[in-house]
Amino acid sequence: MKKVTINSVATYAGVSKKTVSRVLNNEPNVSPATREKVLKVFKELDYTPNPIARGLARNRSFIIGCLYDNPSKSYITRVQSGALEACHKHHYNLLIHPCELRGEELIANIEHLLTTSRLDGMVLTPPFSDSQELIDFLKKKKIHFARVASAIDDAESISVRSNDEQGAYEITEHLIKLGHSNIAFIKGHPDHSATEQRFSGYQRALAEHNIAFNPKLVAEGNFSYHSGADSAKAILDLEPRPSAVFASNDYMAAAVLKLATQRQLKVPQDISIAGFDNAPIARHIWPGLTTIAQPVEEMTRQAVEQLILQIGDEQTPVYQATLEAKLITRESTAQHK
Amino acid sequence: MKKVTINSVATYAGVSKKTVSRVLNNEPNVSPATREKVLKVFKELDYTPNPIARGLARNRSFIIGCLYDNPSKSYITRVQSGALEACHKHHYNLLIHPCELRGEELIANIEHLLTTSRLDGMVLTPPFSDSQELIDFLKKKKIHFARVASAIDDAESISVRSNDEQGAYEITEHLIKLGHSNIAFIKGHPDHSATEQRFSGYQRALAEHNIAFNPKLVAEGNFSYHSGADSAKAILDLEPRPSAVFASNDYMAAAVLKLATQRQLKVPQDISIAGFDNAPIARHIWPGLTTIAQPVEEMTRQAVEQLILQIGDEQTPVYQATLEAKLITRESTAQHK
DNA sequence: CCACTATCTGACACCGGTGTCATAATGTGG
């Protein structure tokens, strides 16, 4: 059984391969009779066009690469889901490529990726969206890319972010308005720009409500549940014990909640806990976590959609947007006794 | 600035493009001097070979596709992580393609996927690994594939599974040995073969310990947290209330735990809860969930690795394996009072 | 019925690599 190519179809149908190609791509200027005939041969021979050959001729792969290095699985899942939505809408596919930000091999790694499979563009998610080195490399290689949740200001490249600083401000203010003033904070991974932004939102809220910032209340996390557990221990051992904890993401907040519960503390009666991201876990546990909902899917969807537009037409204006983050109150925060 | 192709390199280096190709692929029979010269030009011109052209000539894309339709995000994450490990080891990349099992468009959808991007092979995860229709289609199209956690017996195709029935048996027996006899069960999604297997493991354990099977204790779930919440309500309202609940996965078990806690029930003192999968959430909540650890990453890793071997050499014997599932006891199950 | 335009169709080069095979250059033993 021989492979069915455009040539076999052409011969079998008694037309030129160009005509077959026309039918394949729904191009005009093919008589209905011819089109019919060719379509019938497609079925008869069970022909599937070879995307690689097509890609070579058109210089397109219709594949977008998604780069990430993120301890939060749910964040990645959401990123993928947004990216896939945009991809499928435009008949693109998504190739995922987790890799480590650190290490000089990053560029080599990406170079190898590009040597292995030609990508029409790349979506950079944190912390890659903040890697100037990578951005410069992609520009040099003339690879289209879009940045998600990046803090870098670069008018030349697509960027969709949400306002982390403002979100952190709002959730901190929410705690303050509930009467809390002794509010612990757990930082995220130092490589992520969101870490600094959420931290400064926290600080701004304190400052604007005349609460002195106390560095002893700050624990170093890295967005992982595990790091949250470590930070939780440090925070719950503080004297006096803070009446509220704001963790930079929901996983770390969940770790605080777990330890607090293990220690027989009632949440939120004895201690309020707030997170960030509105990850699934925030509503899968009891009490549900008060948190900031970031439109991760939507950010990625927009970023990828714009990326695809840019690939299709280099003249497309560079899209830059900041989406809103929203406070979601659940049972884990309450009035300070 | 012109594109750098193998031709420009060849001209610039004063050799034929075939020689350049030889250097590119580390082929023998190139004099050290020539090799050196060409490598220097690579650097000078910052040449990156075009993977599409290479793919066309070699009839390879070095991309594996991963098919899934699964409500459990953590399951998918684990699948991806195992698949990526195997891919990267062999210099392959991973393209992800979630789609719906139901609907006659499935085959059309996959056909479109194959038309859009040529894949060297596909990993089928549940419920696709159990779709005879899809398997037949892929065979007809001569696409290599590997099945993960499939219940279908097909000696011709690669398959890696774990023993769900035995796992369910063991965790049910664990509950029985703790003195429980009124054990509720939440089923998974009907499209997944694991659902039936876990259910029959539950039933076998009851039978072997002379406990009458009571259909009223069985709730229909679909592996999602939400369905678990619905089932939880039905189960906790039963009279008499079961002393233990075994949910077919951890998300649904977490939903039971949440509702029980909301209703002021103490877990495990008032009711024991067991899950399946050892998803991250099982250890992120308090009390931690007793569950069955399935080696999802390892299953997928092996499946993809074998798939790649098969792609490289059609003569490779078809690999079939069943990995062991392991009982993990945490705080959510205890002796019946 | 003819001139002229609009609609089809195919020949051919091309995308950027790899495989085959012939030939050139080099090395080895007698």
Place this chain on the structure above:
DNA sequence: CCACATTATGACACCGGTGTCAGATAGTGG
């Protein structure tokens, strides 16, 4: 120094499509 094996190199076809452009065919108005 020659016969012969070995290594190095390039010419050329080929992978399976698409773009360009010229020529053929059909359609239209005078």
